[in-house]
Amino acid sequence: MKRVALLGMPNTGKSTLFNRLTGSQARVGNWPGVTVDLATARVLVGGHMVELVDLPGLYDLHGFSEDELVARHFLEAARVDAIAVVLNASQIDRQLALALQLKALEVPTLVLLNMADEARRYGIEIDVERLGTGIGLPVAAISARFGTGVPEALAKLAHLLDTAPHPREASVRAALAEDHRREEEIEALLRDSVVVPERLSEQASDRIDRVVLHPWFGLPLFFLAMLAVFQAVFWLGSPMQGGVEALFEAVRRLALEPALAPLPVLLRGLLLDGVWAGMGTVAAFVPLIVVFFFFLAAVEDSGYLSRAAFLTDALMARLGLDGRAFVMLLMGFGCNVPAIMGTRVMRDRPMRLLSMLTIPMSLCSARLQVFVFIAAAVLAPARAPWVLFGLYVMSFAAVIVTALLFRGRFASAEPFVIELPPYRMPTMRQVWMRGWVEVKHFLRRATKFIFLGVIAVWLLTHLPSGAAPAGPDTIAGWIGSAMQPVLGPLGIDEKLAVALIFGFVAKEVVIGAFAVIYGLEGDALAAGLAQSMDWVAATSFMLFTLIYTPCLSTVATLRSESRSLGFTTLAVAWPLALAWAASFAFYQGMRALGF
């Protein structure tokens, strides 16, 4: 088997090409630094079975941000048979330098001029044959997004592999030596084989930027757009939610109850009221979450994220962070885990840590499910959207408080320099793929955390046998009352306390736990919840859920990315303290005001 590495600057379409060639589902987005870890897949190229490796982008071989190091360490440690350098053809003037750096590694190399479609639109003409002769490497023009030129490129890769010598480690150090002489070489190559128009015609991106990056309207427009996206998610997702609920209830009534009737009562209860009810309540949110990720994927693929970084950088700088940290918070709205990994683009460790400390405050889609559920059950329909909106505001507020408090400890001098790629129309393929990946992700979590979580909750609320389910004599009851001195002042009762404990594992388990603890489903569960808490207690519970300990996956990611137990402890303990303080202030304050 041959190993081929996809290398190139960030955002040049490596992952798009990787997906096209291997049928994989690597994440793609119009933001430099989407891929921060390596991914591999097998594909047949000519007569060779090839292990294709998608790597994080790197600006040059000297780079030392974490994502660049992943690529560089891979090159140093792994034996590669060939390198495919992916360049953005419309930016060939500055990207050619990387191709020459890589050529010096003396590994067989194929140069892929990607985004040929965009280069053509800019009026850039590249004489591929001439460029190839000039560099001394095979060159192919492709469009990874539309597939043009890909078969020819594969043929060239196959030819390269036919004649490739035995693989060996690349000698990165040797390649770094002679950078200076390269400048002239690049100039000569460009002069010979590239024609760039004298003056660029105004592009669509310029017109959009004039509005989107407007000095006064830019930021308000951004928040309006976010609001519109959330409105659209609920408008599209909520009707489907009811459908899934009905489906689960029908299956239970028509199939499961008759089929499980012969089982002993306790086991039947565990399966029906524990597993089925718990999972069903969580599963009802899948459509909402998929729609949510459709929109997130579209935003990520549009190129707007870099603009969000531009717009917010001035504010983030005052918090000791930068515009990229804000973009990671936005990504955190989907899931905190990739957002934390996304901070690898930051070179400076203190800023990276500060950013990682704030990301878990970002209201992720799992927490959103809990809030939508409680808001729909307990709050008046007119009040619910405002409380949800308020929770997003609180999410930002928690970030701000955290950053202000800790920016002294994590002071940094990280420069802020990012590309603003042109806007690109999100592709349906990309958006669908993202939604599908999230469904798979959910199913994986459902079969692990959520499944085990609801079983554990059921056992705790039903043992020792004979006690009234979820009553004070069950294990859950004991735990709940032991927690009362701490959680009581927040308006969180014994039953809710048990749900909170399991929310530590994964936030969706909280909803599943409700179903199990109350022994109810669907509308009956909503009514049951509404009886046990008023809007003040519900909001206090949601506030606590928003801020307290991120889920287990997030903690694990914090640990592996920071490689520091001390930092991980801080990242778990601080939100817990902040959550308690915020809920306490809200609950006691509201009660004092007479609500």
Added chain:
Amino acid sequence: MTVRLPLSELAPGDRGVIAAVDGPEGLRKRLAALGFRAGRAVVMMRRGSLCGPLHVRLGTTDVALRPAEAAGVSLRPTETAGVSLLPAVAPAT
């Protein structure tokens, strides 16, 4: 001695030609990779509000960077008028 104009001083719509790039090595390398090289033309597209980042264009590459980072990029003082937007490579000096 000629007085050098830092990139951070350009007004929106102004253009110039880069004379030199100073700063810590890591930053210099990153800037070079994004196209900040002596002889290249650069245009100030816009300046962010609240002393926010600058949006500049080098050829077909758009970059956002803070004024502090842009201060390390100095421009040739005289030729600012009439420089075409896109000579990918400067004429040899």
